[in-house]
Structure formats: C-alpha cells, structure tokens
Amino acid sequence: MHASTIANFTSLRVLDLFANQLSGELMHVLSKICTSLESLDLGLNSLQGEIPHAILNFQNLKKLVLYSNKFTSQIPEFLGRLKPLEFLELGNNSLTGPIPTSRGNLSSLRVLDLGANKLNGTIPKSLGLLTELEQICVEKNSLEGPIEESFFSKLSKLEEIEMSSTNLLLDVSPSTWVPPFQLTYIGMNSCKMGPKFPLWLQTQKSLQGLWMSNSGISDMAPS
Structure with missing residues (x-):
C-alpha cells in the first residue's frame, strides 16, 4: 500500500504498522491527513532522522510507539504538548541529549519507554509529577545522578x-524508606x-522479577 493511499483514510483512529520495513516520508504524510488518530504503532521499522514536528497534528493521540x-x-520538547498521551515508547533508537522536562506535562502518561538510546544527563524531577505512571524504562543510556525519595x-x-546499565543512583534511605x-x-543492574x-525491597509484596546484579551491595543478606 502506498503512503498516499493511507492518507485517504481521513477517519482513521488506530493504525498499527509494527514490524515492517517502512522508511522514507510516511510520518509526514500521516500527520498531514489522518488527524483523528488515537493510536499509532510504527515500532520495529526503519524510519530514521528526527521525530517530525508535524506529529503535533495528532492532538487526540493516546498511544505513540516508535x-x-x-x-x-x-527527543523533541513538543511531544510534551500531546496531552492525551498514555503510552510513549521511543526505546531502541539513537536518540541523544537529555530527557526533556516537558515529559512532565503528560499527566495521563502510563507507560514511558526511553530505553536503549544515547540519552545523557539526569532524570528530570518533572517525571515525578506523572501520577498515572505505571511503567518507566530508561535502561541502557548514559544517564547519571541521584534519584531521591521525593521523586x-x-x-x-x-x-x-x-534503569539497568545506567549511572543512576537511587538516593533513598536503605532502612527507613517506604515507597508509595x-x-x-x-531492573537495576549496574546501578x-x-x-x-x-530494606525497602521488603515492602514490595507483588514482585515477580528483581534484577540487581553489580549494584555495589556489601552487606549481610536480611532474613
């Protein structure tokens, strides 16, 4: 199907083209025409270059998978203006620079995946304002610095x-902190x-997976 054919679907709300070999200017065509989109999945393709500003035409977008x-x-600051976003998955690309503070504007966000990029800097405090957040992935980046209890x-x-394979430091009290x-x-390998x-781990009653290798622990294992 040619991109211009997709552009004729003016009432389209869900578009899933995951795991193809898409490249070129498809994003620009979609953003000009299919403004009613609520879910766009273009994961596992060969799209390249910058994430285009024209994606702001998707003002109803709840799910964006790249x-x-x-x-x-x-990562463009303007993504913080897509207020309805609940899923933002940008992992496994070659995105650089810091995480924009505007991610904290996405008050409906439930899933944030920025893993396996080339991001640097610290975790912005604004991410701690995302009260609906259920999953956060920042692994395999050059992120550094402390994440405090208040976050x-x-x-x-x-x-x-x-947050495995980063230089992040979980700066919380090992004995008195009770997470909310x-x-x-x-996943905190190499953190x-x-x-x-x-000891705050003992407050977590629903754990199914715990990865903490190479975490600098030198202590007696608690009973």
Whole structure:
C-alpha cells in the first residue's frame, strides 16, 4: 500500500504498522491527513532522522510507539504538548541529549519507554509529577545522578522500573524508606544501591522479577 493511499483514510483512529520495513516520508504524510488518530504503532521499522514536528497534528493521540527504528537527534520538547498521551515508547533508537522536562506535562502518561538510546544527563524531577505512571524504562543510556525519595512520592501507581546499565543512583534511605508503590518488576543492574542491602525491597509484596546484579551491595543478606 502506498503512503498516499493511507492518507485517504481521513477517519482513521488506530493504525498499527509494527514490524515492517517502512522508511522514507510516511510520518509526514500521516500527520498531514489522518488527524483523528488515537493510536499509532510504527515500532520495529526503519524510519530514521528526527521525530517530525508535524506529529503535533495528532492532538487526540493516546498511544505513540516508535520503538526500534533509527530515529536520531534529541527527543523533541513538543511531544510534551500531546496531552492525551498514555503510552510513549521511543526505546531502541539513537536518540541523544537529555530527557526533556516537558515529559512532565503528560499527566495521563502510563507507560514511558526511553530505553536503549544515547540519552545523557539526569532524570528530570518533572517525571515525578506523572501520577498515572505505571511503567518507566530508561535502561541502557548514559544517564547519571541521584534519584531521591521525593521523586517517587506521587508515583503510587508505579508497577515497573527499568534503569539497568545506567549511572543512576537511587538516593533513598536503605532502612527507613517506604515507597508509595507496589512493584512487580525492578531492573537495576549496574546501578548504585549499596553498600547496605536496601530494606525497602521488603515492602514490595507483588514482585515477580528483581534484577540487581553489580549494584555495589556489601552487606549481610536480611532474613
């Protein structure tokens, strides 16, 4: 199907073209015509270049999946203006620079996947304002710096954290912190969590997966 044919679907609300070999200017064609889209999945393709500004035409967009393409440049600030977004998956590209503070404007966001890019800098405090957030993935980036207890204070719905293979430091009290969430998955390989064993893990009653290798822990394992 040629891109111009897709552009004639002016009432289209869901478009899933996951796992093809799409490239070229498809994004520009869609953003000009299919303004009613609520879900766009272009993951696992060969799209490249910058994420185009024209995507702002999708003002009803709740799900944007650009996972595993060849997008470069920085994550654009303008994505923070897509207020209805609940799923934003940009993992496994070649995106660079810091995480924009405007991600904190996406008050409906439930899933944020920025893993396996070339991002640097710190985790912006504005992400801690995303009270609907259930999953956050920032693994395999050059992110660094502390994440303090106050960052998590409003994230009571959080279920999955993946921050392995970064230089992030979980700066919380290993013995007195009681998180506001119940996690099912924790990925913190190669993140600084020691030297004391993080006793806050004992508050997590729903864990199904726990990855904490190479975390700098030098302590007796608790009973």
